[in-house]
Amino acid sequence: MSIFTDPRWGEALSHLPDYLGNHVRVSLAALAxxxxxxxxxxxLTRNRPAPRxxxxxxxxxxxxxPGLALLALFYPLLLLAASLTLAWFGISFSAFGFxxxxxxxxxxxxxxxxxxxxxxxxxxxxxxxxxxKGVGMTARQSLLIVELPLALPVMMAGIRTAAxxxxxxxxxxTPIGQTSLGNYxxxxxxxxxxxxxxxxxxxxxxxALAVDQLLGLIETGLRLRNRVRSGLGxxxxxxxxxxxxxxxxxxxxxxxxxxxxTFAEQYVLSALMRDRLEAAGLSASARSGLGSSVIFxxxxxxxxxxxxxxxGTLWANQLHRTDIKPxxxxxxxxxxxxxxxxxxxxxELGFENAYALxxxxxxAEALGIRTVADxxxxxxxxxxxxxxxxxxxxxxxxxxxxxxxxxxxxxxxQPDFMYAAVASGEVDVIAGxxxxxxxxxxxxxxxxxxxxxxxxxxxxxxxxxxxxGDERLQAALKPLLGKIDxxxxxxxxxxxxxxxxxxxxxxxxxxxxxxxxxx
Amino acid sequence: xxSKLAISYHHVTKRFGSLAAVDDVSLGVAAGEFVAIVGGxxxxxxxxxxxxxxxxxxxxxxxxxxGEDARNVDPVALRRRIGYVFQSGGLFPHLSxxxxxxxxxxxxxxxVAAVAGRVDELLELVQLDRTSHRxxxxxxxxxxxxxxxxxxxxxxxxxxxxxxxxPFGALDPLTRDALGDDYRTLHRKLGLTTVMxxxxxxxxxxxxxxxxxxxxxxxxxxGTAAELSSSRDDYVLELLRTPRRQVExxxxxxxxxxxA
Numbered sequence: 001m002s003i004f005t006d007p008r009w010g011e012a013l014s015h016l017p018d019y020l021g022n023h024v025r026v027s028l029a030a031l032a033x034x035x036x037x038x039x040x041x042x043x044l045t046r047n048r049p050a051p052r053x054x055x056x057x058x059x060x061x062x063x064x065x066p067g068l069a070l071l072a073l074f075y076p077l078l079l080l081a082a083s084l085t086l087a088w089f090g091i092s093f094s095a096f097g098f099x100x101x102x103x104x105x106x107x108x109x110x111x112x113x114x115x116x117x118x119x120x121x122x123x124x125x126x127x128x129x130x131x132x133k134g135v136g137m138t139a140r141q142s143l144l145i146v147e148l149p150l151a152l153p154v155m156m157a158g159i160r161t162a163a164x165x166x167x168x169x170x171x172x173x174t175p176i177g178q179t180s181l182g183n184y185x186x187x188x189x190x191x192x193x194x195x196x197x198x199x200x201x202x203x204x205x206x207x208a209l210a211v212d213q214l215l216g217l218i219e220t221g222l223r224l225r226n227r228v229r230s231g232l233g234x235x236x237x238x239x240x241x242x243x244x245x246x247x248x249x250x251x252x253x254x255x256x257x258x259x260x261x262t263f264a265e266q267y268v269l270s271a272l273m274r275d276r277l278e279a280a281g282l283s284a285s286a287r288s289g290l291g292s293s294v295i296f297x298x299x300x301x302x303x304x305x306x307x308x309x310x311x312g313t314l315w316a317n318q319l320h321r322t323d324i325k326p327x328x329x330x331x332x333x334x335x336x337x338x339x340x341x342x343x344x345x346x347x348e349l350g351f352e353n354a355y356a357l358x359x360x361x362x363x364a365e366a367l368g369i370r371t372v373a374d375x376x377x378x379x380x381x382x383x384x385x386x387x388x389x390x391x392x393x394x395x396x397x398x399x400x401x402x403x404x405x406x407x408x409x410x411x412x413x414q415p416d417f418m419y420a421a422v423a424s425g426e427v428d429v430i431a432g433x434x435x436x437x438x439x440x441x442x443x444x445x446x447x448x449x450x451x452x453x454x455x456x457x458x459x460x461x462x463x464x465x466x467x468x469g470d471e472r473l474q475a476a477l478k479p480l481l482g483k484i485d486x487x488x489x490x491x492x493x494x495x496x497x498x499x500x501x502x503x504x505x506x507x508x509x510x511x512x513x514x515x516x517x518x519x
Numbered sequence: 520x521x522s523k524l525a526i527s528y529h530h531v532t533k534r535f536g537s538l539a540a541v542d543d544v545s546l547g548v549a550a551g552e553f554v555a556i557v558g559g560x561x562x563x564x565x566x567x568x569x570x571x572x573x574x575x576x577x578x579x580x581x582x583x584x585x586g587e588d589a590r591n592v593d594p595v596a597l598r599r600r601i602g603y604v605f606q607s608g609g610l611f612p613h614l615s616x617x618x619x620x621x622x623x624x625x626x627x628x629x630x631v632a633a634v635a636g637r638v639d640e641l642l643e644l645v646q647l648d649r650t651s652h653r654x655x656x657x658x659x660x661x662x663x664x665x666x667x668x669x670x671x672x673x674x675x676x677x678x679x680x681x682x683x684x685x686p687f688g689a690l691d692p693l694t695r696d697a698l699g700d701d702y703r704t705l706h707r708k709l710g711l712t713t714v715m716x717x718x719x720x721x722x723x724x725x726x727x728x729x730x731x732x733x734x735x736x737x738x739x740x741x742g743t744a745a746e747l748s749s750s751r752d753d754y755v756l757e758l759l760r761t762p763r764r765q766v767e768x769x770x771x772x773x774x775x776x777x778x779a
Contacts, residue, residue, distance in 0.1 A: 127605065127606075127607075127609055128609065128611060128612075130574065130605070130609070131605050131609030131610075131611070132611075133574060133598065134572070134574060134598060134603040134605065134609070135598070135599075135603070135622050135623050135626070135672065136595055136596075136598040136599030136623050136626050136627075136676075137595075137622075137626060138595050141626065145611075145622075146611055149613050150611075150612070150613055223613075
C-alpha cells in the first residue's frame with residue numbers, strides 16, 4: 001500500500017475540524033489575553049527602569065519553564081483556585097482543558113511581546129518625542145500618533161514570535177484535557193501511528209505559518225498605511241476564528257465523553273466504549289491523551305463521563321494506601337471508597353495491567369532467573385528502565401524493599417520504546433506492563449513476584465458522579481464487564497502497536513468487540 | 520514697552536545637576552523682531568529657547584509670552600500657539616509631508632478639509648510643489664526640502680511667534696542662503712516674532728535685527744551688529760572678527776566686478 005492511499009490519512013482528516021478548531025480557539029484566546037496584559041505593561045513601564053527590569057525578569061523565568069511543565073502546573077493550581085472559590089463564593093469552574101491551557105499559553109506569550117514592546121518604544125529617537133511635544137501633542141497623543149506607530153515593526157515582530165510559540169506549544173495542552181492538534185501527536189506516538197504524528201506536526205506548522213503571515217499582512221498594512229493589506233490580514237484572522245466556531249456550535253453538547261490516558265490500550269478501550277454507547281443510540285466522543293493525574297480529577301469534576309483506570313493506581317494515588325490486598329478485596333474496598341465521591345466503579349473488564357519486571361526470555365533462562373527474587377542476586381550488574389512515573393511510584397519502593405533490589409543504573413523511557421530497548425540489549429530489565437502485546441512479540445518474559453510487592457492492577461470502569469444513576473449508559477457498557485481476558489487484551493495491544501491501517505485504535509476496537517461479543 | 524514684548528526672560532536660571540545651563544539671563548524680544556541667539560555648543564542657547572515654550576521648565580526667574588506669565592498657561596496650549604522648527608527638521612518619518620504639516624491644526628481639532636487647504640497654502644508659502652510633495656515621506660526629501668516642510672509645519676496653526684533651533688545648520692551653503700532669505704521674507708510678510716539659534720555669526724548678522732551672544736549659560740551681550748562691534752567683551756569681538764576676516768579674504772581672492 002502506498003503511503004498516499006493509506007486510509008489513516010482519511011481518519012486523520014476526519015478529526016481535523018475538531019482538533020484544528022480547538023487548537024485555533026485556545027491559541028488565539030491565549031494570544032489575545034497575553035497581548036491585553038503585556039502591551040499595556042510594556043507601555044506603562046517604558047520609562048521606568050526598575051519595574052521594567054522586574055517584569056522582564058519574570059517573563060524570562062516563565063520562558064525557561066518547559067512548555068509541558070507550565071501547562072501541567074496550571075491544572076493543580078486551578079483545581080485549588082476552584083475549590084477556594086467554591087468554599088468562599090459557592091462558585092466552581094472547570095480546572096480542566098481550556099482554562100488552564102489558555103492561561104499557561106498566555107503567560108508563555110508574554111516575553112516576546114513585552115521585550116519587543118519595550119525595545120521598540122525605547123528605540124525611538126528622543127528628538128522625535130521632543131518634536132511631538134513641540135508641535136503641541138499631549139503625552140497620550142505622542143504615544144498614539146508618534147511612538148506606537150514608530151515602534152510598530154518591532155512590536156509586531158514580537159507579537160508574531162509569540163503567535164508562533166503559542167501555536168506550537170498549544171500541541172502540549174492535550175494531556176491537561178484541551179483538545180488540540182497535539183491529539184494527533186500524542187495518539188500517534190502512543191500507538192506508533194506515524195501518519196498521525198506527521199499529520200499533527202504539519203498541521204500545526206501550517207497553522208503557525210498562516211497566522212504569522214496574516215499578522216505580517218496587518219503589520220505591513222499598518223506601516224505602509226495601506227488599508228487593503230491590514231484589512232485583508234484582519235479579515236483572515238477573523239475568518240479563521242469564525243471557521244473554527246461553526247463546527248462546535250453545530251454539535252450537541254449532551255453527548256458522553258469517554259476519557260483515555262496516554263497509551264495505546266487506553267485509546268483502544270475508549271474507542272470500544274464509544275462504539276458501544278453509539279450502538280446503544282447514545283451520542284459519544286472520545287477525549288484522549290489525558291495525563292494520568294488529570295484524568296481522575298476530570299471524571300470527578302464531570303468533565304469526562306467515563307474511563308478505564310487500574311485498581312492499583314487508584315489505590316496508591318487516590319487512597320494513598322501502601323498496603324497490598326488480594327485482587328477482589330482491593331477492588332471491593334476501592335468501590336466503597338469511590339462511592340463516597342459519588343464515583344461509580346461499574347466493574348472489572350477482566351484483565352490486569354500491572355507493572356512487571358520484564359527481560360528477554362533467553363537471557364533470563366541463561367542466568368537462571370525466574371522470579372524477582374532470582375533477579376536480585378544479579379541486579380548490581382544490570383540496568384533497568386521504566387516509564388516516566390515508575391521510579392517514583394510506591395510499587396518500586398516496595399519492590400526494592402521486599403527483594404533488596406539495587407541496579408547498576410536506572411533510566412526513564414517512553415513506554416513504547418522500552419520493549420525494543422530491552423530486546424536489543426540497550427537495557428537489561430524493564431518495568432513493563434503485563435497486558436502489553438510486545439512481551440510476546442519480542443520474546444520477553446515477565447518475572448514472577450512471589451512476595452506480592454506489586455499490587456493488583458485490575459482494569460476497572462469508572463463513571464462520573466453525574467452518571468451515577470444513568471441506566472442506559474450502564475446497560476450499554478455491561479457487555480464489556482469481565483469479558484476481556486489478558487490474552488485478548490495483549491493481542492489487541494499488539495495489533496495497536498502495528499504501523500498500518502488495521503492498527504488504528506478504532507480498527508482494533510472493532511476487532512476486540514467482535515471477539516468479546518461472542519462470549 | 521513691556522506690553523509690546525512677545526517674549527521676555529527675567530533673571531531666568533535653569534540647572535541640570537550642578538551645571539547652570541542658563542544662568543540669570545534677562546532678555547526681551549519685541550513683537551515683530553527677529554532675534555538671533557549666537558553661541559558655541561554648551562553655551563545654553565538651546566535651553567534658553569526651550570524655556571520659552573516650556574519644553575523645559577525654569578528653576579527660577581520669570582518668562583512671559585505675549586505679556587502672560589508662561590507658568591500660568593497650559594504648556595500644551597502654549598506649544599500649539601508657538602511655532603517651533605527643530606534642528607534637522609524633526610519630521611515624523613512615518614507621516615507624509617501633508618500630515619506632518621497639518622499636525623498642529625489637526626490637534627487643535629480643525630476640520631479635515633480646512634487642514635488640507637491650509638497644507639496647500641503652506642506648501643506654496645515655503646515654495647514646494649504641492650502635487651509632487653504632498654504625499655511623500657520625509658525620507659524622500661532633500662535636506663533643504665525637509666527644512667522647508669519643518670518651517671511650514673511650525674507655521675501651520677498661524678503662530679505669531681516662531682522659535683527656530685539651528686534650522687539651517689545642516690544644509691549646504693547655497694541652500695542655506697536661499698532658505699535664510701526666504702524665511703526672512705516670510706518673517707516680514709507674516710509679521711512674525713522670530714527667535715533663531717545659530718552658531719554662525721555671519722548668518723545671525725545677515726538675518727536678524729538683533730543678536731544675543733551666550734557663553735557658559737550667561738548672556739554676554741545683546742544688540743544690533745553695529746552695537747555689538749563696540750562691545751568690550753573679548754569673546755563677542757572674537758565672534759565678530761570671524762565674518763569680517765572672511766569678507767576681507769573673499770574680497771582679496773574673488774576678482775571684483777566678476778559674474779558673482
